[in-house]
Amino acid sequence: MKRSILATALLSVAAGAAAAQDGGIKVNAVGFLPQAHKLAVVPQAAKASRFEVVGADGKVVLDGALGAASRWEPAGETVRVADFSALTQAGTYRVRVGGLLSDPFTVAPDGYRTLGDAALKAFYFNRSAIALTPQYAGAWARPAGHPDDKVVVHASAASKARPEGTIIASPKGWYDAGDYNKYVVNSGIATYTLLAALEHFPDYFKRDIGIPESGNGVPDILDEAMWNLEWLLTMQDPNDGGVYHKLTNLRFDGIVMPHAASNTPRYVVAKSTAAALDFAATMAVASRVLAPFEGKWPGVSQRMLAAAQAAWRWAEAHPDVVFKNPKDVVTGEYGDAQLDDEFAWAAAELLISTGQAAYAQAFIRRDAPLSTPAWGNVAALGWMSLAQHRERLAPGIDRALVERRVDALAMQLAAAAEGGYRVPLAAKDIVWGSNAVVLNAGMMLLQAYRINSKPAYLQAAQSSLDYVLGRNATGYTFVTGFGARPVMHPHHRPSMADGVAAPVPGWLAGGPNPGQQDARDCPPYPSKLPALSYLDHDCSYAANEVAINWNAPLVYVTAALSALTPRTEANLQTATPSLPSLPSLLREEQLLQFDRFDKATAQAIGAHLILRAYRERKTVTIEITRGDTVLFTQAMPGASPDHADWIRRKNNLVKRTGHSSFYTHNEVRQAGGDHDALPGLDMRDYAAHGGAFPVVVRGEGVVGTVTVSGLPGPDDHALVVAALKDYLKVDQL
Ligand code: G3I
Ligand code: 9MR
Secondary structure (H helix, E strand, O other), X not given: OOOOHHHHHHHHHXXXXXXXXXXXXXXXXXXXXXXXXXXXXXXXHHOOOEEEXXXXXXXXXXXXXXXXXXXXXXXXXEXXXXXXXXXXXXXXXXXXXXXEEOOOEEEOOOOOHHHHHHHHHHHHHOEOOOOEOHHHHHHHOEOOOXXXXXXXXXXXXXXXXXXXXXXXXXXXXXXXXXXXXXEHHHHHHHHHHHHHHHHHOHHHHXXXXXXXXXXXXXXXXXXXXXXXXXXXXXXXXXXXXXXXXXXXXXXXXXXXOHHHHOOOOOEEEEEOHHHHHHHHHHHXXXXXXXXXXXXXXXXXXXXXXXXXXXXXXXXXXXOOXXXXXXXXXXXXXXXXXXXXXXXXHHHHHHHHHHOOHHHHXXXXXXXXXXXXXXXXXXXXXXXXXXXXXXXXXXXXXXXXXXXXXXXXXXHHHHHHOOOOOOOOOOHHHOOOOHHHHHHHHHHHHHHHHHHHOOXXXXXXXXXXXXXXXXXXXXXXXXXXXXXXXXXXXXEOHHHHHOOOXXXXXXXXEXXXXXXXXXXXXXXXXXXXXXXXXXXXXXXXXXXXXXXXXXXXXXXXXXXXXXXXXXXXXXXXXXXXXXXXXXXXXXXXXXXOOEOOOOHHHHHHHHHHHHHHHHHOOOOOEEEEEEOOEXXXXXEOOOOOXXXXXXXXXXXXXXXXXXXXXXXXXXXXXXXXOOOOOOOXXXXXXXXXXXXXXXXXXXXXEEXXXXXXXXXXXXXXXXXXXXXXXXXXXXXXX
């Protein structure tokens, strides 16, 4: 079901995500680790010279002078920076300048855990050939799509051993993006980036994220990568080692759920040099990352290394097969005519995994320059792996050269982050997928920091994350499900077709793109300026699609910052929530009130509730009413049918008392009464259990209810209160 433009617009307004946050203070609206560098961007128009940071209770905890005014051309803005790095105490805060208040953010020792887990879990949500169950996917559970067990060899891919029309099996793998096709080039870089994150920060990935394989003794990130590696292996023709460029329909699927699209024939299309080399590099890395798990996957590590070498040999024999879509295929191309960088990357990985000098020579021969990686520019990935393994490099590669090159790139990127928004992103970098450009720059800065610990590199890397989380010219947090102004309408077929108000969580939107290549399919962009060329609209495949190769550096950067940001004992403590007292429950009812409450409000609150329930792995039923009208309802997959009756009875209590059902529950219990036998009430029609909360519109009184059922009463109540706080942006309580 596609939402109408009107409904979409209403939902954005309700979520506070309608437009660029013109003139506002821009800050990473997720938050910071205690010892991190912390900046906010303040418009010059604020005409102030000082800033304050205020805590959840409204008290000023820090103040300071704004930096000098500085122009940021990509957004045509002059801004000043507030540096509040001195704030290290855990808590929730906002930055204030005159009458302007930023979105809230947290300072917390494990501050990127939820974000990092969600960014990785996004890959699970894009798995093909497997049903996503409510246990792992919450409200976004869906049937399996695209089994790919009978894929047709396209004319462009025909060979003697596999003529046109041959049927092969090529199941599993991740859908590339908002579309349902699978492309080796892009899959390679995405998988590599996840494997590199694990290779560089093994301790960080010890915690489960809740996928079907969790608890099997293998880090979840590796289980997730395996889902795709198993598919990638099938893309190699065993007869000659060549690798098909992509597995695809002839044209893009419609805007439907994956299982509804599964009847269209799917093809493997032409072998290419880029695909063979990206495959070789990725398999070489996988073979070494998998080696310690031989017991779990016997023989697979060796098989991957052999596959990598066979693909390399094919590429050496076919060094310039550039992929172009055949006439009858119009899906993603990932075509790239410059192949030195692919040769260099594959050579570097094969060198590290085999120690053979021939690969060192091949790497040097290509002399591939080091610049921020992207799907068509992969040399940096080889340099990054060489840096990781620099203490054990085979003869022929000079460790000092690797260190110098990585440092030189970081120096350039850190310099680019000196003015304006203080991000390692220049106007020329703002292309299709710009949010991943800035995160890949962050990833490279972190490689240099790992070598020489220069604080400026860690700070600029932090800035790359801050940018996508809200310190950007649009004010959006570009990750679905995060921040006060999250992306709500990504070009992502499941998010568009599933009928769930909230998009699938954890996805990074492509981001600003002055190319505006989707202009014909979309309402006008708000600006032509590079950093403002963004639409939070699901029409926008050029600025608001999601993609695996964009999420991968988000996973890498959150893991790396979590592992590398210095820690001190002093900031390991977190605030402990106080137990509910009647006055505190009344205070909730006073603070969580509305100026207006309509269907759009209910939809947005419903979206927050669904997201919270998913994050906390809870199965609930939600109902939001105004008067006798149900404005929003959602029973999550697996929810019990009797939730509806609990909701009816809890709501009746709220209508009668004007208080939350949890308030009455506590009131009765504290008076020594039995909450299941309220005097004078027929308990078949009332329930004094937490979960129903009054909707109070200022000036009108109680007009409706926001209700959750499915958990113990205190937890139902807590879920509702948390979602209302999210929606109303109330951070007291
Ligand atoms: O690099 C040049 C830059 O030098 C130049 O200044 C600029 C001017 O427009 O263009 C830059 O190239 C752009 C390139 O992305 C940058 O990576 C191209 O214009 C632009 O057309 C190209 O877009 C690619 C897009 O597919 C269209 O082919 C994206 O990189 C790529 O991420 C995207 O990938 C799609 C798949 O095809 C299908 N699946 C979804 C996926 C994400 O949207
Ligand atoms: O939905 C497609 C998206 O996944 C691709 O990245 C994009 C690349 O060109 O194309 C999208 O499909 C659009 C097509 O190109 C033009 N007509 C509208 C399609 C989106 O609904």
